[in-house]
Amino acid sequence: MSSRRNFIQMVSAPLLAMPFISQAESTAESLTSVEDGPILKVALLGLGGYANIVAKAMQNCKRAKITALISGTPSKLDQWGEKYNVPKTHRFSYEELNKIKNNPDIDAVYIMTPNLRHPEFAIQVANLGKHVISEKPMATNVKDAQRMIDACKKAGVKLLVGYRMHFEPNTLEIIKKREAGEFGKILFFQGLSGFIIGDPKQWRLNKQLAGGGSMMDIGIYSINGARYMTGEEPIWVTAQETKTDFEKFKEGVDETIQFQMGFPSGAVASCLSTYALNNLDKFYLNGTKGFAEMMPSTGYGPIKAKTNKGELSYPHITHQTTQMDEFAAILHDGKVPKIPVDGEEGLKDMKIIEAIFEAVKTGKKVALK
Incomplete structure (x- = not known):
């Protein structure tokens, strides 16, 4: 990315x-x-x-x-x-x-x-x-x-x-195909989210202001993406942290975390969140009948996506433009989005992030309620 x-x-x-x-x-x-x-x-x-x-x-x-x-x-x-x-x-x-x-x-x-x-x-x-x-x-x-x-x-x-990303057309099309059974039983998801962070004095590298490091900023995309791409909520997480620059990434500010999630169906996710590597913006969904790949998957666009049947070719519209028009429909018209964007959706990601931090600290598999 x-x-x-x-x-x-x-x-x-x-x-x-x-x-x-x-x-x-x-x-x-x-x-x-x-x-x-x-x-x-x-x-x-x-x-x-x-x-x-x-x-x-x-x-x-x-x-x-x-x-x-x-x-x-x-x-x-x-x-x-x-x-x-x-x-x-x-x-x-x-x-x-x-x-x-x-x-x-x-x-x-x-x-x-x-x-x-x-x-x-x-x-x-x-x-x-x-x-x-x-x-x-x-x-x-x-x-x-x-x-x-x-x-x-x-x-x-x-x-x-x-x-x-909950309103991005390539993303929504892949979800539609998954729900229609085109990929068969989902077995695996991979999410790679990262870039090399710049100014070491910025607030995103301040534990108090940001709540962490790469996970709070970029890793959340792979967490959220794993949920909407598989259509399931994880029931456990494991995680491992790697830190190479202890001056830039102080205590409580993660540089790189690899994490895994398990889902009720048996599907698993393997993800990476990092502030130390560029060109990491990829989702990959694999099932018994086919696959979907997005690269870039969550950047500001254009999003590039394909499945085992070929490339998707939706026109790019600035994501924030679409988001704000959709928010107008939600708040004024009561429109229900395909993928939730409410506080409960955000809370689910926060619970997973806390579980990942716990898994890093303890080295153990952490169950999600």
Whole structure:
């Protein structure tokens, strides 16, 4: 997988119009189509690198619009406000978050801060009566993830997690084929997720802010992918950690973890999460009748996929554009996505991550309840 910086540069480049085969376009639309309806009015909270990608992608949304900005950096509020035509009355510091209450121009708040702060902001936003969108991982531990879910339920608002791949057409087509039995009995899944991390002082290498290292950032893709590609929930995990740079990857910040998962059907998964190797972005699903392979599998695209019957050729649409339009349909229309994107989905991944950390620490197989 390319580095996060390369991804940002790629997505920031001008989008080129592409001629698509009509049949492929029609099929892709059937998998990810969003009906016309009310616009989802979104406040972006935490104006960092990923928020920049989301903001640019939202310029092409049919049903989602940036209507407010929330940041701890005044200069960013000014710059982003001018860039995305958000008036000064709708630019807020973190200390001014309470001002969004009863604001008719805000339906939901998309939280894109370091992982540690997701729960505190999610709970505050929920208590202000706004829907919560949290970037993944939704928290740094299971306890805080559950607190987020409970707060949103109590406030009567919805909690969504930024699982953009859950709307990606190649991914959905492979799941459709698996459900139709085209691959037979699923036996094995492989997930490789990694890149060489850059700046050693960034928050993703801070145990307190990130909750870990590569697993919280990139390994979660293989965990989540194993679940939706096999269609099962794991019942056990084993894991082994490798660390070569003890200065960059301090205590509690994982550099590389190999982990395995077992499923009720007998299928097994073998996965790798790393901050020390590039060109790792691959899913492979194997069954008694066929296989599916995705490489790249979770990068910002285009996603490349094939099965034993040939390549898939769905047109690439910026993932965050599709995600935000789908979120509008979920929040305004009650649409039920093929793969869940709610807080319970995020909680399942958090439980698996904690089990993997336990397996690394103890060297034992850890059962999942």
